[in-house]
Amino acid sequence: MTAPPRDERALRFIDERISAGKPVRKALRYVFPDHWSFMLGEVALYSFVVLVATGVFLALFFEPSLGTRIYDGPYVPLQGREVTGAYDSALRLSFEVPAGLLMRQTHHWAADVFVVAIVLHLMRIFFTGAFRKPRELNYLVGVTLLALAVLEGFLGYSLLDDLLSGMGLAIGYGVALSIPLIGGDVAHLIWAGEFPGADVIQPRLFIGHVFLLPAAIAGLIGAHLALIARTRHTQFRGEGATEGTVVGSPMWPGYALRSIALFLLVAAILVALGGLVQINPIWQWGPYEPWQGTNGAQPDWYLGWLIGALRIAPPVDLVVGGYTVVPEPFWGGVLFPTIVFGVLYLWPWIEERLITRDTSRHELLDRPRDNPGRTAVGAAFFAWVVTIFAAGAADRAFLSVGIPYITQVWIFRGAIFVVPVVVFVVARRIARGLAAAEAHPLRGWTGEVVERREDGGYTAVTDGRDPSLHEPPARPRA
Amino acid sequence: MRRLWAAIALLAALVNGRRRPPAPAAPEAPEEGRTFAKETGAPAAVERLVAALLLLSAAASLTFAGLVTAGADTQALGIALALALFLGGTALAVTANRIVPREQAVERRPDLGDAQARADVRERVAVTTEGVSRRRLLGVAGATAGGALAAAVVAPVTALGPAVGNSIADTPWHRGRRLVGEDGVPLTADDVPLTSFVTAFPESADRRELGSPVVLVREEPASLRLPPGRADWAPEGILAFSKICTHAGCAIALYRQPLYEPTSDPPGLACPCHYSVFDTRRGGKVVAGPAGRALPQLPLELGPGRELRAAGGFSGPIGPSWWGVRKA
C-alpha cells in the first residue's frame, strides 16, 4: 500500500491533535457577499498591518528620550543645534538609516490612510444601516477603533519632538487642563508635572504608541472580525440573498485571494506614497522648544476638526464666583468631540427609538435612499463636522482671495448653523426623490412626456424612456 | 450580581458556539457554504499574463533588496518596492477574478438568540445561592471587597504625576531676577527696540519651564493704557509678557507692529495656533481670537547699567487656564 500524499499527512497530523478539520472546512466555505464597498474595512485592516510592519522597524531605531545633545548629522541647517534624543534619532532615521525615510514616510502615510479608510467604512456602515440589530455591539467596537486610531496617530507624530508636533502637544496639554475641576490634575498626571513634562513623558508616549494602543487596536480588530463571522456579513438586496441567507463568494479560493491582492495593492499605494510624496519633513520644521512657534502649524488631518473648533469657539472662560469652572479650550477641545463621539456611539439606539421605531433584526442593507431620515441626518452631521474642519484648515485659502481672518471666523460661526440645515433638507429631498422614482441617478430617467390638452387635462405622448438607455424596472424586494 | 454572572456565561456560550438550532429558515440553504454556480477556465493569455506579472514582481523585489544594501535614495527604493507589491497584487487580483474558479455560494445565516439556553444559564446561575442563608451579608461584603480591591489596583496611577497645586503659578520669576536673551547675555533697556520684539528668559533658570520665556516689546509711554496698579511696570515703555498663550499653550511668536498705524492695526502680540491677539498697550488684554484671559504681564525695573530685571511675579498664572485660575 502506497503512503498517503504529503499534504494529507500534514493535515492529518494537525487534525488528530487539535481537531482543526471542521473549523477550517467551515472557514474555507464561509460566504462573503460581493460588493466593492464591503472592502473598505479591509483597506483599513491592511493599512494597520503596514503600520505594524513599518512600525516595528522604526521602533528599533527610535530613541524616546528628551535628553539633549548637539546635532552632528548630515543635514546642514541643523548642525550645531541642541536637539533631543527623540528628534536626533528621527533625523538619523530620515537621513542615515538605509530605507529609513521610506519606512518613516510609509508609516505616516499608512496612519493617514488608516483613518481615511475607517471614516469611509463608517460612512458605508452608517448610510446602509449595517449597525442595526444584531450588529450594534460590533458598531460600538468600530467607533472605539476610530477613536483609538486618532489617538494613536496623535501620539505617533508627537513622539518626534519637532516644532510642529510639539506645538500640538502643548495644545493637548491646554485642552487637558480645560477639563472642569480635575483638568489640572489630569494634565499633570499625564505629563508628570507641568508641560513640557519631566523626561518621562517621552517614554510614556512611546509605550502608549508602540505597545498599549496597538495591543488595544489589534484586540478590538480581532473582536470586530469575530463578531462579523458570528453574524455573517450584511448584504444588499438582490442577488438572491434574504434575511436568512447570505450569497456571495466562498472564502477559498475567490475571496481570500482577492483579499490578499487588496493587501498587496494597499501596501503598494502606501509604499509608493512613502517613497515619492514627502510627509512630515521634520528637518524643515526644526526641533521643538516651548518658546518657539511657526505659522501654519496644523495637526494631522484627522485632528483638523478639533483645531477648527478651537479657533471658532467663543472666547469665554466660564467663571463662577471667581472660580474658572470651564476654561475656554473646553468648548472646542473637549465638548465638541464628546458630542460627536457621543452621537456616533448612541446612534443605533437614537435611530431605533426615535426615527424608525424598528428594533428587529436586519441582515439586508438599506440603500441610502431607503431611509431618507437617516441619510439626511447623517449627511447633515457630517457636513457640520466638515464645516468646523474647514474653519481650521481654510485660513490660507480665504486669505488668498482677500477675506481677512477675523471675517472668516464669523463666516464659519454662522456656517455651522446654516450648512447642516441646508444639507439636511437637500439630502432628504434627493433621497426621497430617488426612492420614489426608482431611478438610478447616473443611468437614466424613467417618466412620461405629457402634452396638455385644450380642456386642461394631460395626455401621455410617449412613456419617455429610451430603451437603449434605461434599466429594466426594479426587481421586487425580497 | 447574578446578572453579571449571567452575562459572562452568555458571552462564554457565544464564543464557544451555540447549541443545536431550531428548524432552519431556508431549508435548502446549508449551514456551511455550498456552491451553486461556478465558472472555471482561464484563457491561456491571462494565465501567461499572471505568470509574467509574478516574475516582474520578483524582479522588482530583488531590485529593492539590492537598492537597500546599496544605500539608494528614498524615491528609488519606494518605486522598486511599490512596483513589486503592485505587480504581485495585480497578479493575485487577476488570479482571483479570472483564473481560479469563480463561484457563487449560499450559506444560511446563524440563528441568534436561544431562549432555552438562556433559561438553562439562569437556572445554573440560580443554583449558586441554593442553600446559602446570609446572601445579603455575603453580597455586601463581596461588593465591598471587590470595590476596595479595584480602588487599590487603580491607586498607583496617582504616582504617575503630582497634583497640579501651585506648580503653574510658581515661575522662576521673582523680584530682582535679571532678564537674559536667547544667547544667555543679560539684557539692557537698549536691547529692546521700539519696533520689534525680543524673547527673554530668567537668568540661570530652566528655559523649558513654561513660566520662563517672556516676550519684550517697547511702546511709547504716552500710549500705554495699563490696568490699574501697573503704572510702574513698564520702565521707558518696555513691557514684558509671558510668551505662552493663555488659550492652549503655544508660544506667542507673532508681533504685529504697524509701520503706519492710521491705515492698519494697533500693535499686538498674537499666537500662531488659533490667532489670539493681545493688546500690548493695555497690558495684554485679549482683542481677538479664542483666548479667555489676558496675557500675564511681568513687571520690570531697570537695574544698574540699565539692565532689565523683574520687579515681581506675573500679573496672573501663565499658560492655559484651569480650575486654579481665579478671576476677580
Next chain:
Amino acid sequence: MRRALLAVAALVCAGLAVLAWVSPGRSAPAAPDGRALYLEGCATCHGDDARGRPGQAPTLHGVGAQAADFYLSTGRMPLPAPGAEPVRAKPAYSAAERRALTAYVGALGGPRVPFVAPERGSLSDGQELFTSHCAGCHQAVARGGVVPGAVAPALQQATPTQIAEAVRVGPNLMPAFPAAQIDQDELDSIVRYVLSTRDPDDAGGWGIGNLGPIPEGMVAWLLAGAALLLAIRLLGKRAAP
C-alpha cells in the same frame, strides 16, 4: 490713391503718438526726474512736501533709500488705493525710474540700501534665527502665513537685498529689527537661510508645497483615497441595482 496713403500714414502717426502718450514710463532720452516722478505718483498720499498726510500716509523724511528701494522694487508702492494692504506686485516703474525715485527719497534723509552677503552667512545660524524671529508669521520654511490683519508673504521671490530691507524697515505690520538686535552676520545668515527655502531639502520626494499636514491630508484623501476606491471598485463586484 495718394490721398488714401496719406490718410493711412496720418492715422498711424496719430496712433503712435497716442500710444506714446498713454504708455507709462515714457522713456525720455534724459535720466528720469525723481522729483517729477514723485509728484506724479506718490504726492497724492505722501504730500507734495513728502511729509505725509495724516490718516493717509506717513512722512518719507527719514525713511531713506532703504525703504524706498524696498517698496518700489517689490511693487508694494504705489498702492492701488489709499489704505490698501501693500502686497508684492509687478513694479509700476522701470529700473531707471526706481533709481531716480529712490535717490529722491534717499536725499530726504534716512538709511541707505543695506549691504548683505548671504554667502558669508551660516545656514544653521540662519535656520535658528529665522525660527526665533520670523517663522511665527512667515512659517518655518518661509512659505508665508496668516496674521490677523495682514498676510505675511512667502519669501521665495524676495531678493537678498529685499529681504535685508524688509528686516530693517518692518513694512506694514512686520516688526523692524535694527542692527543692534540683528547684526550684519546674523542678517547674512537669515538671508542665506531664506534663499535656501527656494529649494528646500525635499528628501522625501514631492514637497507638496512644504506647508505641512493640510496638503498631506489632501493627498491622503484625493490621491490615496481615490486610488484605493478605484482598486476596490475594480476588485469587487457590484450588487444588483
